[in-house]
Amino acid sequence: MSLKDSQEAVSDHLNHNSHMATVAAFGQQHTSVSMYSATTVVRAPESVVRGRWSPAVHGFLGEELLLxxxxxxxxxxxxxxxxxxxxxxxxxxxxxxxxxxxxxxxxxxxxxxxxxxxxxxxxxxxxxxxxxxxxxxxxxxxxxxxxxxxxxxxxxxxxxxxxxxxxxxxxxxxxxxxxxxxxxxxxxxxxxxxxxxxxxxxxxxxxxxxxxxxxxxxxxxxxxxxxxxxxxxxxxxxxxxxxxxxxxxxxxxxxxxxxxxxxxxxxxxxxxxxxxxxxxxxxxxxxxxxxxxxxxxxxxxxxxxxxxxxxxxxxx
Ligand SMILES: Cc1cc2nc3c(=O)[nH]c(=O)nc-3n(C[C@H](O)[C@H](O)[C@H](O)COP(=O)(O)O)c2cc1C
CATH class of the missing domain: 3.40.109.10 (NADH Oxidase)
Structure with missing residues (x-):
């Protein structure tokens, strides 16, 4: 299957299952990194995940424990x-x-x-x-x-x-x-x-x-x-x-x-x-x-x- 075919297959699937676009967006938002996480006053779990790759942000205590x-x-x-x-x-x-x-x-x-x-x-x-x-x-x-x-x-x-x-x-x-x-x-x-x-x-x-x-x-x-x-x-x-x-x-x-x-x-x-x-x-x-x-x-x-x-x- 070519890239074009697979892109079309994906958009076809999303057209017929519009809720999947929301699901995909939710999954992707947790992989994006925020440079502002370290200065966020309230550390909601999502802001911790977003700042995960910054040396200024400490991860979850659970992560420390598992590591x-x-x-x-x-x-x-x-x-x-x-x-x-x-x-x-x-x-x-x-x-x-x-x-x-x-x-x-x-x-x-x-x-x-x-x-x-x-x-x-x-x-x-x-x-x-x-x-x-x-x-x-x-x-x-x-x-x-x-x-x-x-x-x-x-x-x-x-x-x-x-x-x-x-x-x-x-x-x-x-x-x-x-x-x-x-x-x-x-x-x-x-x-x-x-x-x-x-x-x-x-x-x-x-x-x-x-x-x-x-x-x-x-x-x-x-x-x-x-x-x-x-x-x-x-x-x-x-x-x-x-x-x-x-x-x-x-x-x-x-x-x-x-x-x-x-x-x-x-x-x-x-x-x-x-x-x-x-x-x-x-x-x-x-x-x-x-x-x-x-x-x-x-x-x-x-x-x-x-x-x-x-x-x-x-x-x-
Ligand atoms: C550790 C733990 C914490 C939970 N905390 C809450 C809670 O604060 N409020 C609530 O309404 N349900 C709470 N639940 C119940 C879950 O919402 C519920 O188990 C889940 O929706 C699955 O539904 P079921 O238990 O009826 O199968 C908790 C369940 C667990 C295991």
């Missing part, structure tokens, strides 16, 4: 970090992670409901729902979601010379090295039998630990709000809190990457369970990370809010 993220079994530093965790002290620490849970003041959750809907149906009908009704969810529904998200359902024996019975409690969502660095916090708003407030889910005991009464109340509309959702009508929010040192001590920079993957697994379990229960839910990218961290007492250095999911009943 510096070495993942190889031959990386000696990584191997040293990992092998350290085969030591009996690290093994025993992982096996006894239940000791980190508080018993006094913890609220026992009802046992999870056994969900009967088929996996194929549940996966296929899971959709993000934003039209919350304000109707409360029951404690059993909350317990069922939390158990599917992060409940303990297995055990891996790791006998050591000091403790023949040592075993790591395994949860429903996978985690690198069984370290489980992501903690679920429940922000309850309309949950029957549960006062409004923040609670940490404790998977070993299947309990909720109330945050100290001194902690600041969550300002739902300012901290969690997006234009798409009336957050006041959601029954609750699940906040995913990552403890950086919970797994970076073993995996180095891969710790963050692993944690974000783990958050995806946990939140998928949340969505499948709530779909099966007939609840609606929506992940939220637009929450105020720093404000929420201040409210929850996360230092924003080693403990970070990395994700948030709203749950509740939908409008009839």
């Amino acid at each position: 510096n993220h070495r993942r190889s079994g031959r990386d000696l530093g990584m191997q040293l970090g990992v092998s350290r965790f085969y030591g009996h002290d690290a093994v025993l620490s992982t096996a006894h992670s239940d000791l980190a849970e508080r018993v006094d003041g913890a609220i026992a959750l009802p046992p999870r409901r056994r969900l009967r809907s088929g996996l194929t149906d549940t996966v296929g009908t899971r959709r993000s729902g934003r039209g919350f009704s304000g109707k409360p969810v029951s404690l059993e529904e909350l317990a069922t979601v939390l158990w599917h998200a992060q409940g303990v359902s297995g055990s891996l024996p790791v006998p050591t010379a000091q403790d023949d019975d040592a075993a790591v409690a395994l949860r429903n969502a996978p985690s690198g090295g069984g370290l489980y660095p992501v903690r679920l916090t429940v922000l309850a708003q309309h949950v029957k039998g549960l006062a409004a407030g923040a609670y940490a889910y404790q998977p070993h005991g299947h309990t909720l630990l109330p945050y100290p009464p001194t902690s600041r109340p969550v300002d739902w509309s300012r901290q969690l709000g997006t234009a798409d959702v009336e957050v006041d009508k959601a029954a609750l929010a699940l906040v995913y809190v990552y403890d950086l040192y919970g797994n970076s001590q073993k995996y180095g920079d891969s710790g963050l990457v692993f944690a974000l993957i783990e958050v995806g697994g946990i939140s998928q379990n949340v969505h499948l369970a709530r779909t099966s229960l007939g609840l609606i839910g929506c992940d939220q990218g637009g929450y105020d990370k720093q404000a929420l961290e201040r409210t929850l007492g996360c230092d924003g250095t080693s403990r970070h809010v990395v994700h948030l999911t709203l749950l509740g009943h939908g409008e009839a």
Whole structure:
């Protein structure tokens, strides 16, 4: 085919599919470079991309991470970090992670409901729902979601010379090295039998630990709000809190990457369970990370809010 033929073929195609010209223009605009990017006051993602080739413009932090993220079994530093965790002290620490849970003041959750809907149906009908009704969810529904998200359902024996019975409690969502660095916090708003407030889910005991009464109340509309959702009508929010040192001590920079993957697994379990229960839910990218961290007492250095999911009943 000659250049002329192919040009004609392209214009013929665009004449019959005019929307493709818009699609092509959008794709091309991200490849053009702007010399003004470095002096742009607000760094919108597009202006960062446009200035990418200028030495004065720093790229995305994500790009820095990926450029510096070495993942190889031959990386000696990584191997040293990992092998350290085969030591009996690290093994025993992982096996006894239940000791980190508080018993006094913890609220026992009802046992999870056994969900009967088929996996194929549940996966296929899971959709993000934003039209919350304000109707409360029951404690059993909350317990069922939390158990599917992060409940303990297995055990891996790791006998050591000091403790023949040592075993790591395994949860429903996978985690690198069984370290489980992501903690679920429940922000309850309309949950029957549960006062409004923040609670940490404790998977070993299947309990909720109330945050100290001194902690600041969550300002739902300012901290969690997006234009798409009336957050006041959601029954609750699940906040995913990552403890950086919970797994970076073993995996180095891969710790963050692993944690974000783990958050995806946990939140998928949340969505499948709530779909099966007939609840609606929506992940939220637009929450105020720093404000929420201040409210929850996360230092924003080693403990970070990395994700948030709203749950509740939908409008009839
Ligand atoms: C990390 C993440 C952040 C999201 N943030 C928002 C959000 O802020 N507001 C919203 O309405 N939907 C949000 N969503 C939901 C997506 O819009 C939704 O998953 C997508 O449109 C696909 O639709 P579905 O989930 O119904 O299949 C988010 C989803 C993910 C995974």
